[in-house]
Amino acid sequence: YATKIVLGIETSCDDTSAAIVTSDRQILSEVVKSQQEMHEPMGGIVPTLASLGHSRHLPNVICETLDRAQLSISDIDAIAVTRGPGLPPCLPVGLNAAKTLAAVHKKPLIGVHHMEAHALTARLTTPTPFPFMTLLISGGHTLLLTANGLGDYDALGTTLDTAVGEAIDKVARALKLEWEGKSSPGPALERAAALGDPSRFTLPMPLLQRKKSMIAFSFSGLKTSVERQIQDQVQTQQDVYDMAAAFQLTCIQHLEQKLKLALHQEITMQKKPLTALVVSGGVASNALFRSKLEQVAALYDLPLVCPPPKLCTDNGVMIAWAGLERLEAGLLDDYTITTLPRWPI
Ligand code: KG4
Ligand code: ZN
Numbered sequence: 001y002a003t004k005i006v007l008g009i010e011t012s013c014d015d016t017s018a019a020i021v022t023s024d025r026q027i028l029s030e031v032v033k034s035q036q037e038m039h040e041p042m043g044g045i046v047p048t049l050a051s052l053g054h055s056r057h058l059p060n061v062i063c064e065t066l067d068r069a070q071l072s073i074s075d076i077d078a079i080a081v082t083r084g085p086g087l088p089p090c091l092p093v094g095l096n097a098a099k100t101l102a103a104v105h106k107k108p109l110i111g112v113h114h115m116e117a118h119a120l121t122a123r124l125t126t127p128t129p130f131p132f133m134t135l136l137i138s139g140g141h142t143l144l145l146t147a148n149g150l151g152d153y154d155a156l157g158t159t160l161d162t163a164v165g166e167a168i169d170k171v172a173r174a175l176k177l178e179w180e181g182k183s184s185p186g187p188a189l190e191r192a193a194a195l196g197d198p199s200r201f202t203l204p205m206p207l208l209q210r211k212k213s214m215i216a217f218s219f220s221g222l223k224t225s226v227e228r229q230i231q232d233q234v235q236t237q238q239d240v241y242d243m244a245a246a247f248q249l250t251c252i253q254h255l256e257q258k259l260k261l262a263l264h265q266e267i268t269m270q271k272k273p274l275t276a277l278v279v280s281g282g283v284a285s286n287a288l289f290r291s292k293l294e295q296v297a298a299l300y301d302l303p304l305v306c307p308p309p310k311l312c313t314d315n316g317v318m319i320a321w322a323g324l325e326r327l328e329a330g331l332l333d334d335y336t337i338t339t340l341p342r343w344p345i
Contacts, residue, residue: 003022004023005076005077006078006110006323006327007019007065007066007073007080007101008319008320009058009062009081009082009097010081010318011054011058011082011090011094012082012084012086012114013045013314014036014050014053015033015035015183016035016054016058016061017314018058018062018065019316019317019320021317023324027317031061031064031068032061033053033060035049035050038050040179043173047087047088047090048089050087051090051093054093058097074105076105077107077327078107078110078324078332079323080109080110080112080323081098081109081319082113082319083112083113083337083340084114084340085113085114085340085341092338099337108327110322110331112319112326114319115136116322117319117321118134118281118318119153120322120325121280121311121312122134122306124311124317124318125307125308125311128275131146131147131149132305133145133147133156133263133276133302135259135281137165138165138314139165140163140165142159142164142219143155143157144156144157144158144215144217146274150329151326155345156262157216157217157258159219160216164219164283165186165283167251168185168186168189168248168283171226172188172244174227175192175234177240183313187285189244190286192241192244193245193248193249195241196241196242196245197241198246200245200246202246205253206218206222207258208257216258219251219254222247222250230243252292255289263300274300277303278304279293279304279305280306281312282312282313284307284309285310285312
């Protein structure tokens with residue numbers, strides 16, 4: 001059984017990234033070219049600008065990824081690339097590069113689902129057999145699903161409005177937190193919340209009344225309530241910390257409530273027993289989210305599997321790893337595939 005080597009390319013959002021990963025779980029190299037400086041003054045990601053950034057940087061990012069691994073393209077067994085979901089002008093930059101490289105060098109091409117890649121990343125660091133429950137919490141998604149096998153997922157619930165990470169980013173901006181060179185305001189919110197008292201402000205718990213028994217998430221009402229209270233009641237630095245703490249805790253408690261509903265449902269349905277709760281996506285790099293969700297998993301005798309923070313944010317490694325899993329299962333694509341910006345999992 002020969003070790004396989006896959007190059008992964010990711011251009012679904014604002015970071016241009018590539019990585020080379022082996023089937024024996026070695027990350028040979030990874031390069032991320034952040035576009036944060038370009039988007040920060042705009043107050044959010046501008047898709048057409050992001051696409052231009054990918055066009056500009058992707059060739060050098062791929063070159064550097066190969067150089068750092070001291071490999072040439074002929075050493076690579078397959079090229080994996082994010083096919084969707086993602087920003088419509090951004091996805092084709094990565095996909096076209098991958099298709100052309102693969103076609104010219106006669107390598108297999110693997111189109112990867114970005115959210116499947118987030119879910120599978122856990123298996124790179126911690127071998128986790130199917131089925132497992134996954135909570136994907138990122139800037140674009142809040143998605144709870146059961147992973148039954150490669151390409152086989154039961155979506156249990158998603159957000160009815162904005163993603164948890166998007167709400168975090170908006171609230172962090174409303175609180176005027178400093179980013180300090182990070183690729184998103186999330187870590188700044190976590191740092192501010194650690195200095196605050198979460199009980200100082202009363203915030204509405206989402207989906208607690210009419211939709212109490214529904215497995216779904218909602219963050220826009222909470223976000224609006226926080227923004228309103230910031231205008232009226234947040235003045236001192238301590239107010240900022242306290243509001244950050246109250247908001248962060250409400251987000252976590254909302255996720256906990258719905259996760260318990262889903263775990264209860266999956267366990268009483270008595271299918272093949274779950275092996276783990278996997279939590280990934282950018283928000284999973286937050287230590288308090290992780291520890292609270294670990295407590296919920298423990299109630300159901302499940303281990304919490306969390307990829308290391310670095311692998312929780314968008315990166316080429318997760319695409320390369322998802323590509324490896326697909327390569328080994330013989331799930332290849334041909335050179336005519338196109339992007340799927342709204343690809344359901
Ligand atoms: O997975 P990701 O890098 O990108 C996608 O959205 O696909 O997730 C980014 C999100 C952002 O909303 C960011 O603010 C959030 O993850 N995030 C955090 C933390 N680090 C990143 N949220 C809370 N605490 C953190 N430490
Ligand atoms: Zn992502």
